[in-house]
Amino acid sequence: MAKTERGSLYGEVTARIIAELEEGRLPWVQPWDASRCPCTMPHNAVSERNYSGINVLILWAAGVAQGYGSQRWLTYRQAEKAGGHVRRGERGSVICYADRFTPRAKAEKAGNEDREARTVAFLKRFTVFNVDQCEGLPDALTGPVNPIDPVLAIAEADAIIQGCGADFRIGGGEAYYAPGQDFVAVPHQIAFHAGIDWYRTALHELSHWTGHASRLNRDQTGAFRSAAYAREELVAEMASAFTCASLGIQPTVRHADYIGAWLAVLRADEKAIFRAASAASKAADYLLRHGEGEA
Incomplete structure (x- = not known):
C-alpha cells in the first residue's frame, strides 16, 4: 500500500475519533440501544x-x-x-x-x-x-442473537478477578492501580450507584495491571496529566470497554475525565488511537484468558 494511502487511513480514522471526543462522546463506550442490538x-x-x-x-x-x-x-x-x-x-x-x-x-x-x-x-x-x-x-x-445472561456475565467477571492472579484489594474511597507495589484497589460495591459499574471500574484498573513489566510491559512511567499518562488511561478505558462487551456487561458510567488529554494525544499523533486500540485488545484478551482458567 502506498505511503499516502496509509496516511490517509490513519488520518481519516483519527479525525473521526477526535470529532466524537469533541462532542463529548466516548467511542469505546457502548452507546447502542440494547433492545435492538445486544451488547x-x-x-x-x-x-x-x-x-x-x-x-x-x-x-x-x-x-x-x-x-x-x-x-x-x-x-x-x-x-x-x-x-x-x-x-x-x-x-x-x-x-x-x-x-x-x-x-x-x-x-x-x-x-x-x-x-x-x-x-x-x-x-x-x-x-x-x-x-x-x-x-x-x-x-x-x-437469526436473533441470544443475549448474554447478565448473571453469568457478572460471574465471568468474578472469574477474571479471582483467576488473573492480581493483588486485588477491596475497600477505601478510591479506585486505582499502584504500579510500584503492583496491586489494584477498588472501593466496596456498595459505594457505587449501580453495582454493575463496580465491575467496569474493576476491569479498568485490572487493565492497568496487565501493563506491568512482567505482563504486557506497557509504559506506565508517565506523571499525572502527562501525554504518557493519558495514553495509558486511553488503553485502560478501551480495554475495560472491550472486556465488558465480551462479557455482556453494560455499565452506566462513562469516564470522561481525560477527554482533553486524549484529544491532545490524538491531535499530536494520528497513529496514537491505532496503537492504543491494539494495546487495549491485548489487555482485554489477557484478562479474558484468565477468566477462562488459562494461565
Whole structure:
C-alpha cells in the first residue's frame, strides 16, 4: 500500500475519533440501544472471530450510526459464498489489518551479513458489510442473537478477578492501580450507584495491571496529566470497554475525565488511537484468558 494511502487511513480514522471526543462522546463506550442490538463485540458472521483493535471502534460506530440489529459483519465475497448477496446501493465499512513483513531482498541481505532483517509495516484496507445490509443469507447468520445472561456475565467477571492472579484489594474511597507495589484497589460495591459499574471500574484498573513489566510491559512511567499518562488511561478505558462487551456487561458510567488529554494525544499523533486500540485488545484478551482458567 502506498505511503499516502496509509496516511490517509490513519488520518481519516483519527479525525473521526477526535470529532466524537469533541462532542463529548466516548467511542469505546457502548452507546447502542440494547433492545435492538445486544451488547457484544463486533465479529465476523462466518468465522465468528471477534474484530480487534481500531476495528472495534470503527464497527461499533458504524453499527450505531446505521441502527443495525447486530454486530455481525462479513465481506462481499463471504456473503456470496454463503448463498446471499449485499443489497444494491449499500455502502460497506472500511476496516484495516496492520502487520509487519520482511521483504525477501532485505532478508537475504541480512542473512548474508549475519544480522536480523528489519521489518516493514503495512496497513491493508478491507470493506465489510453488516448482515442487515444483505439478502438471502442463511438463518444461521441472520437469526436473533441470544443475549448474554447478565448473571453469568457478572460471574465471568468474578472469574477474571479471582483467576488473573492480581493483588486485588477491596475497600477505601478510591479506585486505582499502584504500579510500584503492583496491586489494584477498588472501593466496596456498595459505594457505587449501580453495582454493575463496580465491575467496569474493576476491569479498568485490572487493565492497568496487565501493563506491568512482567505482563504486557506497557509504559506506565508517565506523571499525572502527562501525554504518557493519558495514553495509558486511553488503553485502560478501551480495554475495560472491550472486556465488558465480551462479557455482556453494560455499565452506566462513562469516564470522561481525560477527554482533553486524549484529544491532545490524538491531535499530536494520528497513529496514537491505532496503537492504543491494539494495546487495549491485548489487555482485554489477557484478562479474558484468565477468566477462562488459562494461565
